Amino acid sequence: MFIRKKPNKSGVISVQVIAKINGKSKLIKTIGSSRDEKTIKELTEKGHHYIATFGGQTALDFSDETNLIQSVFQQIDSHTEVGTELLLGKIFDDVGFNVIDDQIFRQLVLSRLTYPVSKLKTSDYLEKYHDLEYPVQQIYRYMDKLHSTQKELVQQISYEHTKHVLGGQVTIVFYDVTTLYFEIDHEDTLRKTGFSKEGKHQNPQIVLGLLVSRNGYPLAYDIFEGNKFEGHTMLPVLDAFKEKYRLDQLVIIADSGLLSNANIEELQEKGYEFILGARIKNEKKQIQEQILALSLKNGESAVIEKDGLKLIVTYSDSRAKKDSQNREKGLQKLEKRIKTGKLTKSSINNRGYNKYLKMDGEINIEIDYTKYNADAAWDGLKGYISNAFLGKDEIIENYGHLWQIEKAFRISKTDLKIRPIYHRAQRRIEAHICISFVAYKIYKELERQLKSLNSKLSPEKAIEIAKTIYQIKATVKGKSVAQILLINDQQKKLAQLFNFG
Structure with missing residues (x-):
């Protein structure tokens, strides 16, 4: 299940809990509606809480270790990686991409951030780590739709x-x-x-x-x-x-x-x-x-x-030092090539540091040191x-x-x-770049939110931590139970930072 924020024509946002059933999205519950950002955020948090307890699922009690081992770990139904959905899925919704009501779009974008591989390997990844079945041909068909109607x-x-x-x-x-x-x-x-x-x-x-x-x-x-x-x-x-x-x-x-x-x-x-x-x-x-008559000093400029x-x-001054070093390296390469005889007439052009070369007569190539020294005035x-x-x-x-x-x-x-x-058709090349464009937008918004929360985490590190957060589901005494596993301090701090878990 996941949260969908659906706007109407008057700008009111409806916060809904959606489930994927037989490949189709089904509305489970409408949490509430509002135009106010703070209220929408509160409704979203209520929605995540509802998902955690929906359908008789209860959080596992870790206080009784013996009971946990006997009644749960031997009866685990599934374990899935949920950290990236809890972190990046939230950012995806915050930006507003959830108005595109295609779960496959969401998964392709998040996968590009966490496991950027071919579409075939993406299909395998989603099934193995997220228990989601998206055959590669279904992904290709969606990419055609993305290109034609959603770009x-x-x-x-x-x-x-x-x-x-x-x-x-x-x-x-x-x-x-x-x-x-x-x-x-x-x-x-x-x-x-x-x-x-x-x-x-x-x-x-x-x-x-x-x-x-x-x-x-x-x-x-x-x-x-x-x-x-x-x-x-x-x-x-x-x-x-x-x-x-x-x-x-x-x-x-x-x-x-x-x-x-x-x-x-x-x-x-x-x-x-x-x-x-x-x-x-x-x-x-x-x-x-x-320009050369300006005689500018460090930090000065003129019009x-x-x-x-x-x-x-x-x-x-720092740019001058770098320019000088680069010229010196270029000169040394030219001198080495001339000395070894690997420089021929075909090398003469005006690209890079070859502009310091000149031909004397028919075959003699030498370095024009006068031009090299004159170039220092531009450092x-x-x-x-x-x-x-x-x-x-x-x-x-x-x-x-x-x-x-x-x-x-x-x-x-x-x-x-x-x-x-890996695509040949132009429409799928464009769809691939579109997915990467959205993934980069999510990356930048994650970067912005981390900064606003005064976190020292980089987006890369936050995603790396999120990828280690799993959820287990088990059936205990006829009841479905679920628990997000926050094992180490990094996971707990990330969950606290973004209010999940």
Whole structure:
């Protein structure tokens, strides 16, 4: 059984106890209804208590160990892992994803957080640890439904919840892309070879564009062909997001990979404010001279007017040290390759530190140390291009939050294991990414709630603890009894923190 919070057209939330019977959801009891968040939380707690005692089930009495061993442990009917449902299921409901009345959706999302594997292995996992039967073909059929009817609803739920936790409005968004490769030999209409951020240039891939808010809460996403230039993905995602939620004002923040004259012109034409990372070394000679003439000290910044835009340049000692170290490492690699004779004419290009190479005559390759030394003048400098009606310091501070989207991709690829993707059909690839999007939203809300509860637990650690919490069910003297096993201090503290057990 589980708790469902069902809103009606007037915004009243009904807290219900639902049971899964013969694969269908059945209403067992309506606990109550309210618009007030505090009252809804109290009703939800009553619902969990009702589930714990429903149908004659009673909590086991652990005070009499001899009786417990004789009357219970020898008559156990089942044991299931319940910690992830008690923890992550609560977060799932808090965000509002429970309005999607498909239990298989819930289980696929929670499994992505706890045991991110193929759909076939997910089916086995749910049966083995949660006593739930979802044959893999049923999962595939649901993914088709998710793609065709629920993908937009999922993003809307995420947006509405994010808007709520941010105080009622979303005006600043962050955009970035990543690539997801497939271990296949042949391309199709979606999976194509292109520039891979993972260094898998020989593998067909897709491009994933993600839009997040401050603090890294996911707002929207889309996927594109693997050979699509990342700069051409931003405006479609932005336009769809702005139109869907009828947003008048939006400030978009993105790194220099999304910087192009075409993008800047289109952003301005459509009334967007933007803060983009600038490629200051690629500016015209006049602008470069102005930048190098600034003589900035640690923590200082300056504004240069450029074609009606603000080019903001900052300097940091720590960045200068890192830039210098990276240049030195690059130079050492080049010197080693020249010394061993492994550097040929085919190596000459303008990528990375190869820009320090030059050809003398037909075959003699050497390092241009003059260019290497001149590059030191740029150490520690970073630029931003913007038309935003914000002060210089506000622009720099807002751009500094861009790391949140890099964290989102890192979590998606490592903890949620968004790849490998085992699907071939585009609709199922999109459904898989949709499930991962929801899982990441749950992760971020868990992170937010842990912080608000002043807990030092990370989301990863909380999930790890939850996965160790089991419930046993037994029949004693004709009565069904159940007990959640909170054995160690970590389990007990987590249960107390989130009010379950």
